[in-house]
Amino acid sequence: MELEIRDYIRVIGKRIWWLVGIVLLATIITGVVSYFFLKPVYQASTKIIVNKTNSSASLEQLGLSEINFHIKIIDTYKEIIKSPYIMEIVAKEQEQLGVTAGELIRRVKVSSVNNTQVMTVSITDGSHERAVQLVNAISHVFEREIVNLMSVDNVSILSEAKPQSHPSPIKPNVKMNIAISFVVSLMAALGLIFLLEYLDDRIRTEKDVHHHLGLPVLSIINKMKPEDVVNVASSAIPKQAGEPHVTLGQQE
Structure with missing residues (x-):
């Protein structure tokens, strides 16, 4: 059960900005529409x-x-x-x-x-x-x-009904609308994140190999940086004649 919770957190963490962006955008739009566009009742x-x-x-x-x-x-x-x-x-x-x-x-x-x-x-x-x-x-x-x-x-x-100096409308309830929008957008964003994770069958890590293919991992090739490629290429160039060099097994 602990591993499953860690997997959920990992999936959410990979697309955390999707979650924040969708929820923030939905609540802002709801607040603006409720406050400026809906007529009070x-x-x-x-x-x-x-x-x-x-x-x-x-x-x-x-x-x-x-x-x-x-x-x-x-x-x-x-x-x-x-x-x-x-x-x-x-x-x-x-x-x-x-x-x-x-x-x-x-x-x-x-x-x-x-x-x-x-x-x-x-x-x-x-x-x-x-x-x-x-x-x-x-x-x-x-x-x-x-x-x-x-x-x-x-x-x-x-x-009798009495007029109030600062009446409060019964509709729209801006705070309630924003709260509902927050909950709904949060659930929708989480659903979208897990759906994208389910549809994404690309293999990036050794865990993905076991999860998607069900095969054990025998070896790992580390990701190389551009400077590592240059160093490897330069080391493969033969030495010029007359330059000192060392051969394995050579005795002094």
Whole structure:
């Protein structure tokens, strides 16, 4: 197992600059695109509470079945809020914002916490101020129109959306995008490095001989430098006549 880990490190080390270059390039491109080219999207929310119709009754006077009834009716209210009837009224009353009922239906989300009588109405928009204005308008229209639709007066706005001086967009999440890009590019670079190593059948070392051919190494020829070639060539030139020389086995 230790040898396998060393082999992995060796393969990565041979192309470490590929790894660094791919990861660095991918994260830089992701950061630039996320920060400069993707349009920010903001979200604003309001909370609506579903009360008992008779407001004079206290919470202790409500039976369990009646509380369950109000919790179940929230599902109906969710559909009513996102209905074309409510959204057309909002679009007409807020016509200066230039949104249609269809756009509002696609961008509005209504949620509720389990076993509670509170609903959260949220909307996304490219402008934080416009998102605040739209979600407040939707909540007020729903509170007003539910009286006519179901002949009940049990809906109240618990909290309105407030404009913020420095709002943070929900999209794009630059840090998250960069983190995802880093992980994905790292995995892709490692995969590419190991693929190139697998496809590379050139023999460079004695380990490659054993790995690719399955043969033992009998001898190794060292790599020669240019000056070594010159020295070998010069030593092969015969000596000039009269020059002193030494012959193996010659006695003095």
